[in-house]
Amino acid sequence: MATLEYLSIKQAHDLLINKQVSAKELVQYYLDRIAKYDDKINACLFVRKKNALKQAEKVDAKIARGEEIGLLEGIPYTAKDMFLTAGVPTTAASKILRNFIPPHSATAINKLKSSGAILIAKVNQDEFAHGGSTENSAYKKTANPWNKNHVPGGSSGGSAAAVAADFGIFSLGTDTGGSIRQPASYCGVIGFKPTYGRVSRYGVVAMASSFDCIGPITRNAEDAEIVLHTIEGKDSMDSTTIESNSSDENTIENLTVGIAKEYDGDSMQTANDLLTSVGHTVKEIELPDSELALAAYYVLVPSEISSNLERYDGIRYGARAKATSLNETYTKTRDEFFGPEVKRRNMIGTYSLSAGYYDAYYEKAMQVRTLLCKQFNELFKMCDVIVTPTTLSPAFAFGAKTDPLQMYKEDILTVSSNLAGVPAISIPIGFDEATKLPLGLHIIGRQGEDTTVLALAKQIQANSDWHQRRPKL
Amino acid sequence: MSKQYTPTIGIEIHVQLATKSKMFCGCDNNSRSAKPNTNVCPVCLAFPGSLPVVNKGAVELAIRLGYGLNAKIADTTSFDRKNYFYPDSPKGYQITQMREPIIGEGHIEILVDNEFKKVGIHHAHLEEDAGKSTHPAGKDYSLVDFNRAGTPLVEIVSEPDMHSPVEAKRYLQEIYAIATTLGVSDGDMEHGNFKFDLNVSVSDTDELGTRTELKNLNSFRNAERSLKYEIARQIEVLESGEKIIQETRGWNDAKSQTVSQRSKEEANDYRYFPEPDIPPINLREEFINSVQDEIKQTVLPINVRRELLQLGLNADEQDILVGQVQTRTIFYDAKNSIANPKLEKKIVNWLVGDYQAWKSEHSESDSKLTGEHLADLIKLIEDGSISSKTAKEIFTDVIAGQKPNEIISQKGLTQMSDDSEIENIILAIIEKNPQAVADYKSGNEKAAGFFVGQVMAATKGQANPGKANALVLKLLQEQ
Numbered sequence: 001m002a003t004l005e006y007l008s009i010k011q012a013h014d015l016l017i018n019k020q021v022s023a024k025e026l027v028q029y030y031l032d033r034i035a036k037y038d039d040k041i042n043a044c045l046f047v048r049k050k051n052a053l054k055q056a057e058k059v060d061a062k063i064a065r066g067e068e069i070g071l072l073e074g075i076p077y078t079a080k081d082m083f084l085t086a087g088v089p090t091t092a093a094s095k096i097l098r099n100f101i102p103p104h105s106a107t108a109i110n111k112l113k114s115s116g117a118i119l120i121a122k123v124n125q126d127e128f129a130h131g132g133s134t135e136n137s138a139y140k141k142t143a144n145p146w147n148k149n150h151v152p153g154g155s156s157g158g159s160a161a162a163v164a165a166d167f168g169i170f171s172l173g174t175d176t177g178g179s180i181r182q183p184a185s186y187c188g189v190i191g192f193k194p195t196y197g198r199v200s201r202y203g204v205v206a207m208a209s210s211f212d213c214i215g216p217i218t219r220n221a222e223d224a225e226i227v228l229h230t231i232e233g234k235d236s237m238d239s240t241t242i243e244s245n246s247s248d249e250n251t252i253e254n255l256t257v258g259i260a261k262e263y264d265g266d267s268m269q270t271a272n273d274l275l276t277s278v279g280h281t282v283k284e285i286e287l288p289d290s291e292l293a294l295a296a297y298y299v300l301v302p303s304e305i306s307s308n309l310e311r312y313d314g315i316r317y318g319a320r321a322k323a324t325s326l327n328e329t330y331t332k333t334r335d336e337f338f339g340p341e342v343k344r345r346n347m348i349g350t351y352s353l354s355a356g357y358y359d360a361y362y363e364k365a366m367q368v369r370t371l372l373c374k375q376f377n378e379l380f381k382m383c384d385v386i387v388t389p390t391t392l393s394p395a396f397a398f399g400a401k402t403d404p405l406q407m408y409k410e411d412i413l414t415v416s417s418n419l420a421g422v423p424a425i426s427i428p429i430g431f432d433e434a435t436k437l438p439l440g441l442h443i444i445g446r447q448g449e450d451t452t453v454l455a456l457a458k459q460i461q462a463n464s465d466w467h468q469r470r471p472k473l
Numbered sequence: 474m475s476k477q478y479t480p481t482i483g484i485e486i487h488v489q490l491a492t493k494s495k496m497f498c499g500c501d502n503n504s505r506s507a508k509p510n511t512n513v514c515p516v517c518l519a520f521p522g523s524l525p526v527v528n529k530g531a532v533e534l535a536i537r538l539g540y541g542l543n544a545k546i547a548d549t550t551s552f553d554r555k556n557y558f559y560p561d562s563p564k565g566y567q568i569t570q571m572r573e574p575i576i577g578e579g580h581i582e583i584l585v586d587n588e589f590k591k592v593g594i595h596h597a598h599l600e601e602d603a604g605k606s607t608h609p610a611g612k613d614y615s616l617v618d619f620n621r622a623g624t625p626l627v628e629i630v631s632e633p634d635m636h637s638p639v640e641a642k643r644y645l646q647e648i649y650a651i652a653t654t655l656g657v658s659d660g661d662m663e664h665g666n667f668k669f670d671l672n673v674s675v676s677d678t679d680e681l682g683t684r685t686e687l688k689n690l691n692s693f694r695n696a697e698r699s700l701k702y703e704i705a706r707q708i709e710v711l712e713s714g715e716k717i718i719q720e721t722r723g724w725n726d727a728k729s730q731t732v733s734q735r736s737k738e739e740a741n742d743y744r745y746f747p748e749p750d751i752p753p754i755n756l757r758e759e760f761i762n763s764v765q766d767e768i769k770q771t772v773l774p775i776n777v778r779r780e781l782l783q784l785g786l787n788a789d790e791q792d793i794l795v796g797q798v799q800t801r802t803i804f805y806d807a808k809n810s811i812a813n814p815k816l817e818k819k820i821v822n823w824l825v826g827d828y829q830a831w832k833s834e835h836s837e838s839d840s841k842l843t844g845e846h847l848a849d850l851i852k853l854i855e856d857g858s859i860s861s862k863t864a865k866e867i868f869t870d871v872i873a874g875q876k877p878n879e880i881i882s883q884k885g886l887t888q889m890s891d892d893s894e895i896e897n898i899i900l901a902i903i904e905k906n907p908q909a910v911a912d913y914k915s916g917n918e919k920a921a922g923f924f925v926g927q928v929m930a931a932t933k934g935q936a937n938p939g940k941a942n943a944l945v946l947k948l949l950q951e952q
Contacts, residue, residue, distance in 0.1 A: 082522075083522075084520075084521060084522050090521070092521070097521070100521075102520065102521070103515070103520075104515060106522060201522070201524065202522065202523070202524050203522040203523070204522045205521040205522050206521070206522060208749075209749035209750050210749035236526065237524060237526060238524050238526075238750075239524070239525070239526050239527065239750065239751050239752060240524075240749075240750065240751075240752055303746060304749055306556075306744075307554055307556055307565070307566055307744070307746070309565075310556060310558065310564060310565020310566055311519040311521070311563065311564050311565050313558060313560075313565060315560050315563075315617070316518055316519070316563065316619075317520070326560065326615075330558055350744065353556070353744035353745075353746050354742050354744055355742045355744075358744075358746075362746060
């Protein structure tokens with residue numbers, strides 16, 4: 001049998017159609033790998049063994065009959081626990097959804113299913129995606145495969161760790177303020193956040209509705225592109241989805257790349273040299289005020305969170321605390337089964353929407369958001385894409401950021417693209433000298449120009465090999 | 474000497490829309506015969522990750538209603554969240570419209586004491602209904618049925634333009650008539666398709682007094698009664714030197730009084746904010762026009778009233794024709810069919826009299842009465858073919874869908890109008906009753922009635938009573 005370690009989608013596909021490996025063997029390889037290494041990494045919340053193998057058998061039967069199979073058919077993947085998966089536990093890493101088994105799947109999961117991809121595990125995250133280290137999971141702490149004393153980032157930390165540890169070929173994550181890109185950066189993989197509305201949010205546990213984006217975490221940019229084109233598109237179940245043109249192959253010759261002058265580390269110099277060497281023009285720009293963006297983000301997102309979490313009341317599904325009155329049912333259920341960060345954001349959001357605070361907080365933050373969108377539009381008149389580091393530093397050690405504000409600052413470079421709804425990716429750009437941990441390059445594109453961002457990421461990968469380095473598990 | 478107080482009333486009405494499906498999901502909008510919690514889906518049960526999608530049918534019905542309210546339809550309309558916890562509110566918030574309601578400023582006319590009066594509409598907006606909670610007596614639990622959750626509603630908010638309970642009642646009836654006439658709502662009041670909150674204050678100056686809100690009423694009669702009570706109560710409070718507390722009150726039907734439910738201090742902070750799951754909707758003028766063109770042929774209720782007023786109908790009679798869409802359709806069809814203005818009042822008499830009596834014991838859906846058949850019936854009476862008594866007797870058959878002509882020929886009910894035939898019958902009766910003839914001759918004119926009665930009996934009621942009377946008098950005098 002051919003070596004199965006760290007396959008790309010195309011490599012796995014070729015092995016399948018050339019009958020060098022069966023789909024069942026492929027699934028079994030990942031199940032074995034999870035069994036062997038996940039007690040160190042702790043990425044998985046639920047592993048889908050029997051049904052994943054059954055699904056693989058069907059693909060094998062198809063291949064045996066000589067039928068053609070699609071690119072994703074038989075490709076094993078994992079999904080963040082935010083995605084509803086029919087018949088498979090979905091908890092959003094919260095105690096309040098312990099034992100919740102949804103009757104239907106998210107649109108993205110359904111699209112992957114009909115293209116033949118095989119879900120093998122639901123993976124860890126910060127509870128309800130509130131956090132940047134996956135330490136806020138109610139169930140377990142996921143380790144960074146590059147250094148198990150360090151966090152994988154978050155909130156899609158389980159997804160990034162699973163992809164870095166080769167528990168599946170790709171993973172689905174969600175990104176509200178950096179939750180795909182920051183863990184991808186920390187784990188040395190690719191994380192792509194599409195334009196807002198490009199991928200349906202239907203059936204994905206909501207964090208902040210006007211920010212949430214669904215996207216792939218992969219080991220190369222080509223895989224991210226394949227997954228994006230599979231899950232994107234207008235959905236009659238999500239009014240905020242937009243029609244996207246899959247065939248918009250953008251040429252990326254001689255792009256004008258804006259580089260923010262305030263970030264000048266080694267990784268930015270590397271990026272600058274690389275981009276120039278492949279024929280792009282690098283231009284120094286001034287980014288919109290990221291402190292202001294972060295402040296607006298941490299008013300608007302908790303506001304939407306406080307409303308989106310109201311449905312977890314212990315009445316219809318999920319956990320319910322023992323209580324003697326209606327009010328006690330609400331307060332005890334939400335007190336017992338929500339974690340501290342979820343409660344904190346609930347409180348912030350409830351205050352910022354309350355009478356007497358609304359104008360000073362929510363309304364003001366909305367104005368900042370509008371202003372920021374304008375500033376991005378102006379910047380994109382001067383350049384085609386903007387690059388920054390994905391994070392200010394590499395993955396930190398467990399317990400290093402106990403102050404919530406310190407943790408919120410983790411998002412400073414990523415929240416702006418969620419406020420503006422523009423596409424952005426994190427790709428490996430090297431390793432930190434001191435810690436030997438991966439560093440990420442953040443590429444932001446114009447609204448709707450997701451393929452430009454992906455094409456540039458592919459080009460950078462064709463001219464570098466950071467994405468081919470593997471952690472020792 | 475007590476001062477002169479003027480009441481001021483503003484009304485919020487919740488009209489349930491007659492759409493096929495719910496406001497934000499594909500579930501059936503009619504759950505009347507469904508078992509609890511069977512007409513539900515992940516969206517109206519607020520499962521994690523479910524999202525609302527606006528029902529185009531509800532938007533269209535709101536646009537229709539806007540026509541009836543003489544209101545401007547918004548170019549851009551959007552939704553907001555109203556947050557509150559209650560078991561029958563599955564999402565923990567209601568999706569409603571606060572900033573950009575679909576129906577803008579408008580007005581309607583109401584008819585009070587034969588005078589037309591304008592009432593302003595502040596705005597009307599789309600929203601969803603909640604589920605239904607029940608609290609079984611003596612149990613330590615409550616039950617929730619989510620079948621109703623997500624039912625589309627329009628809330629119509631009036632200006633505070635009404636100044637008496639009867640004006641308020643007339644306003645409610647007029648809105649009801651508009652909504653049902655335009656097919657916006659089924660108007661099933663028993664099932665809560667038309668509910669309202671009444672805001673009322675009294676003042677003896679130009680400035681408005683502190684108001685109270687009478688919540689969740691669903692009958693016109695109780696609207697009037699509760700307002701009368703509340704106005705009197707407020708005046709009494711003020712006269713005793715105290716202040717009105719701004720509060721929500723309910724109507725206790727059994728006690729015939731309003732009772733305090735919640736004061737302003739206890740009111741919820743609903744933390745309204747723009748609904749991020751639904752982008753704003755741009756309503757193009759062509760779309761609005763195409764929706765309203767469908768209903769521009771419909772005669773609006775107030776114009777029906779104008780016509781009925783000219784026919785001399787009182788308010789109660791008007792209400793029947795205005796309030797019952799089917800009855801009104803019969804009226805207009807009969808009117809066209811009979812094509813005689815002098816007989817229009819007769820059509821009305823049948824519809825507000827005998828037809829209402831029938832309806833009180835039967836279901837409207839069993840009626841096959843058409844305007845044409847009613848017109849035929851009236852024509853048969855007018856040309857003397859049948860008596861009004863016969864007409865009343867066969868009316869049930871006419872309602873059942875039979876043609877009046879066919880009924881009378883089948884049953885042999887044609888009125889006897891041939892003079893010589895009736896004369897022969899009278900002569901035979903005179904011969905058999907010499908004593909009665911003598912009584913008449915001796916000046917007892919009432920005795921003539923005896924002969925008429927005998928004629929009707931002998932002809933089984935088929936003799937034209939007017940004719941029988943005239944002939945009896947003529948023949949008695951000849952004796």
